[in-house]
Every structure is written in C-alpha cells, then in structure tokens.
Amino acid sequence: MITYENVAKIFGSGPEAVTAIKNISFEIEKGNLVIFLGPSGCGKTTLLRLTNRLITLTRGTITVNGQDVMKADPVKLRQSMGYAIQQIGLFPNKTIADNISTVPRLLGWDRKKIQERVGELLAMVQLEPAAFRDRFPAELSGGQQQRIGVARCLAANPDILLMDEPFGAIDPINREEIQNEFLRLQRKLKKTIAFVTHDIHEAIKMGDKIAIFQDGNLVQYDKPEIILAQPKNQYIADFVGADRALKVLGLLRVEEVMDRNPSNVVDGKTSANEALKFLEDKGFRHLVVLRGGKAVGYIHPRQLKYETSPVQDLAIAYPVRVDEDMALRDVISFMLMHDMRVLAVMDGDGNFAGTVTYDQIQKRILEMYAGEDEKKPAKDQE
Amino acid sequence: MEVIHFMVNNAARCFQLTLEHLWIVGVACTLAILIGVPIGVAITRSKSLASKVLNTANIFMTTPSIALFGIMIPILSPLGYGLGQVPAIVALVLYSQLPIIRNTYVAIMNVPPELVDAGKGLGMSSWRRLREVEIPLAVPVIIAGLRTAAVMSIGIAAIAAYIGAGGLGVLIQQGIGRAYAPMILSGAILVSVLAIFVDGFMALLERLVTPKGIKVGRRMRHG
Numbered sequence A: 001m002i003t004y005e006n007v008a009k010i011f012g013s014g015p016e017a018v019t020a021i022k023n024i025s026f027e028i029e030k031g032n033l034v035i036f037l038g039p040s041g042c043g044k045t046t047l048l049r050l051t052n053r054l055i056t057l058t059r060g061t062i063t064v065n066g067q068d069v070m071k072a073d074p075v076k077l078r079q080s081m082g083y084a085i086q087q088i089g090l091f092p093n094k095t096i097a098d099n100i101s102t103v104p105r106l107l108g109w110d111r112k113k114i115q116e117r118v119g120e121l122l123a124m125v126q127l128e129p130a131a132f133r134d135r136f137p138a139e140l141s142g143g144q145q146q147r148i149g150v151a152r153c154l155a156a157n158p159d160i161l162l163m164d165e166p167f168g169a170i171d172p173i174n175r176e177e178i179q180n181e182f183l184r185l186q187r188k189l190k191k192t193i194a195f196v197t198h199d200i201h202e203a204i205k206m207g208d209k210i211a212i213f214q215d216g217n218l219v220q221y222d223k224p225e226i227i228l229a230q231p232k233n234q235y236i237a238d239f240v241g242a243d244r245a246l247k248v249l250g251l252l253r254v255e256e257v258m259d260r261n262p263s264n265v266v267d268g269k270t271s272a273n274e275a276l277k278f279l280e281d282k283g284f285r286h287l288v289v290l291r292g293g294k295a296v297g298y299i300h301p302r303q304l305k306y307e308t309s310p311v312q313d314l315a316i317a318y319p320v321r322v323d324e325d326m327a328l329r330d331v332i333s334f335m336l337m338h339d340m341r342v343l344a345v346m347d348g349d350g351n352f353a354g355t356v357t358y359d360q361i362q363k364r365i366l367e368m369y370a371g372e373d374e375k376k377p378a379k380d381q382e
Numbered sequence B: 001m002e003v004i005h006f007m008v009n010n011a012a013r014c015f016q017l018t019l020e021h022l023w024i025v026g027v028a029c030t031l032a033i034l035i036g037v038p039i040g041v042a043i044t045r046s047k048s049l050a051s052k053v054l055n056t057a058n059i060f061m062t063t064p065s066i067a068l069f070g071i072m073i074p075i076l077s078p079l080g081y082g083l084g085q086v087p088a089i090v091a092l093v094l095y096s097q098l099p100i101i102r103n104t105y106v107a108i109m110n111v112p113p114e115l116v117d118a119g120k121g122l123g124m125s126s127w128r129r130l131r132e133v134e135i136p137l138a139v140p141v142i143i144a145g146l147r148t149a150a151v152m153s154i155g156i157a158a159i160a161a162y163i164g165a166g167g168l169g170v171l172i173q174q175g176i177g178r179a180y181a182p183m184i185l186s187g188a189i190l191v192s193v194l195a196i197f198v199d200g201f202m203a204l205l206e207r208l209v210t211p212k213g214i215k216v217g218r219r220m221r222h223g
C-alpha cells in the first residue's frame, strides 16, 4: 500500500521555483494497479520519484507499506520496489542478461537462480531468451529496449512497482500483447503498482483505478468506468474524449448485461407451424433455435410461413460467436455490421448460455450516464 | 648520417637511457593515475570543489618545467631527495594531474543522467553505481587523459636530466655541453620515437578498455 498525504514538491527556490506537485492526498491500495494520467508536465514522474525518494519531498508524507519513505534507508527502499524509468535507461556497457539481473545481483541471488529468472522475464516480455540474453542494449530497437526495462523492474519480484510510461515506445501490436500478459500476471501476483501513461486506452484497460492530474493537482481518482461515466469536470470529460460511451463499452463484458434465461428459444425439432404459433402468441419477433444445448441459429416469422419441416432445418446460423467475457464494444460492432439486434451467447464449452440484445446494452449505458447532466455543469466548478 | 653513426656506436647506452626514461615516465604515470582518478571522481560530488581542484592542477600544468624542477629542489632537499629521479617523478605526477583529473571528472559528469537515475532507482549504492556503470563508461576517456599525460611527460622528462634524473635528456644535456650536434639529435630523435610509440600503445589501450557494449553501439550508429 502507498499513501500520499498532503504531498507537495517545489523545485528550486526564489523566483525560479517550480511547483510540480501542489497538495495531493490519496492512497494506492495493496494489490491495485493505479494509473497516473494527465498531460505532459502535470507532475506524474515527479510523484513517482518522490515515492522512491529519488527526489525529496517539500511537504507532506508518503508511506509505503506503512513506512514513511523519508525515514527509510533509500537504497533498501528502492531495492524493495521495481522502477521502470521513463527514459528506459539500460546500462549500455552491460548485456541484456546483466541489465535485467541488476537488482537480483544487488540482493545476492545465486547464479543459477538469476539465469533462470532472466529467461523467464525475457519470455514474459515476448523476446526470445536465447537470442537476446547476451546482446547489448545498442543492438535492440527502442521498443525492445523498453521491454528489457520492464523486465529489469520486475526482476527481483518486488511487491511494489513504479512504472513510468513502461510501454510508451512499443508498437501497438506488441503493446497489446504485453499489456495482456502483464494483466494476466497482475491478476495472479496482485502487486501494488503506480503506472504512468499518456494513453487513455491503456489507462482504461489496465487500471483498477485512475488518478487524473492537472498542473500538480489530483483532479479525480476513481475506477475507470466511473471516470468515463461521471467525469468530475469538463477538463476530465475532454481528456477522456467524446467517445467515452464507446470506451465504457470496452470495459463492460457480455456477462454483465446478458439474459441467461430468455423465453424466446425453441427446440430444433419443433415444427415450423408450431413455432410460428408460439411466436405469434408471445409477440416475439424471432426465436433462438437450440439443438442439444447448442444454438444452431435463429428464425423469424417470415421464414416459417407455409413451412412444416422442423425449425432446425430453417434456422439461419449466427454470423459470429459471442462469448460471455467478450467486450460489449465488440458485440455492438458485430450488431452494426450484421444488422442484428440480438445475438446468442456461448459459454466456455460452446453451449448456449443466453442472449445479448442491443436494448440491454443501451439500457446499461443509459444507467451509467444517468444523472450526468446534473453532475456535469462545468461552469460552477471552474 | 653522423646521428645514425652515433646511435649505432652507443647502442647500449642509448638503450639503457631509453629504458631509464621509460621507467621515470611509467612510474610517474602510474602514480598520477592512482592519485588523479580518485580525485577526479571525488570532485564530481561538488561543483565548487571541482573548479578549485581543476584550477590548481592547471597552475601546475602551466608552470614551466624547468621552474617546477627548480622548486622541487628546496622542497625535497630536507628529505634527501633534492636531486635525481624522485623530484623528477614528483614533478611529472603534478604535470599529469590536470589531464587525468579533468578527463575523469568530465567523463563521469557526462554519464547520461538517466543511467544514474536508473541505477539509483533500482537501489544501487553510489559506490556500486560508480563501479558498475560510471567508471566503465568513463574509462576510455580516462585513458585518453593518461595518453595526453604520458606523451607530455616523455617530453618533460627529457629536461629532468638537468636535476640528475637520467634518461634520454642526458644525451641532449651532454651534447649541448660538448656542442656535439649528433648527440643532441640522437637524444631528441629517441625522445620523439618513444613518444610516438607510447602514444600508439595508449591508443590501443584505449580501444581495449572500451566496454564491448559501447563499441557495438558505435558500430551500429556508423553503419
């Protein structure tokens, strides 16, 4: 756990003094990944560097796992947390393996353990261990160097990580993969992480909570969906972007809105005229056709007129597979592309699990943004 | 022609004087490194101290050598070392301080700040950072300073013959005394050849101590 209490930092003194952090109080809970977000110069790096005492507090208190950082031994304090510096900062005279193992060597791990750990970390950052181990930083691309920087910060498996734009130089495809890998690891290891980024997508995807800064102030500190749904003021609304409803959809999963017991289902062996009667009685516009627990497709009344065969022969297959953990953003995208308002959802074994509809998604979004108009009048906040 | 004659006829003496010359310079350079590098590192911690130390070293370097040898005599005489190799070596050590201290200081100050930050941030002590990062990166520049110091010392050591230090300066000194040009020239030529040889050796050393990762980086940048 990291707590910031009335933290302020002023660089220099007299007329040239720069106030980088004004008066910030908040807390990063144990096991949480907290994003520091904000425009250039708002004080994100400064706050990280105050945390591991690379720079000295002007006012206030920072505690890490209960210990006041200003009272800790700085070398021990820093060894206990991983640090990935914004400028990457690999040691050019050392091989990749030696760069990664910097902290384990400081802690006196034995050689075999270090070697294994280096291999593990290289694989984690998607670089072939055998090919990269003995190279030098100058032989790597910027994005590859940055991945080594991340590996170096994780090397001794610290409980606390301070990461300053750790994926900023990595190309979008690899970044996506490393983010996923990192999240997977984080779910397992539950580290306490302060993670700086400029990238709102990355913030929403990675953060348990997001802290948004402006000119050395903490403006909002909330879960991503709350920041997207209820930005505290116009500054944050602008920062998260006009498409924030779509961004919320990126966060929500099918399982949160789906109907697990839809009544508009029909067994595949049912004959067409029976199904048609069922449809008309209930006033449904279409039915999901099931066979052996699986959704084989859907039918609507037009297809059933003057037919007698079982509906499974008439059903139209769904054009896409929708899983329970799929983001609603993708579902909406399918619905728009295929002009459908309802899709069948499958569970992990491919069995029918329920349906997801356009109306359910919209309802959920409206719920999240309910009351926004009262909260948003930016005028009286400025 | 006569010069070659002289050298061939006095080959053993020339060789012995060359070795003596090399010995004086070698001892002086070794001591200069042992003193200068730690000073150069130490003054990176304080800007005001750095400028004081560098100015002092500058004064030594700009003092005419003959004057510095002269000053050594009264200072070292009470210890029984007014003349001979000791004052010569002391003077050369003083001369060498500026290039060595300055190069050490500049090289360490020029280590990119993000590397210092990364080292600190990962929990390296300042001693450890010095040993693993700053010194390895600075060493080629320090050797370049030593190279300057060594070549300069070879020249200055020739004058140390006047305070009885021996070395190739003896040929020049005696040649002047006897107004015998081939002898003077032999001394001068041998001093130059020695300087060229040492300079080449130092260039090689500079390349050898450059960390592999840095060489790789240079190759990548220059294709």
Ligand SMILES: Nc1ncnc2c1ncn2[C@@H]1O[C@H](COP(=O)(O)OP(=O)(O)OP(=O)(O)O)[C@@H](O)[C@H]1O
Pocket (backbone or CB within 6 Å): A011, A012, A018, A019, A020, A038, A039, A040, A041, A042, A043, A044, A045, A046, A047, A086, A198
């Ligand atoms: N060592 C320093 N001396 C003086 N001013 C500094 C120093 N370090 C940072 N600042 C100032 O403090 C403010 C905050 O800087 P900081 O590096 O924390 O910004 P940042 O949010 O990390 O920006 P970026 O996204 O560009 O990395 C800036 O105005 C910067 O100029």
Ligand SMILES: [Mg+2]
Pocket (backbone or CB within 6 Å): A044, A045, A046, A086, A164
């Ligand atoms: Mg920054």
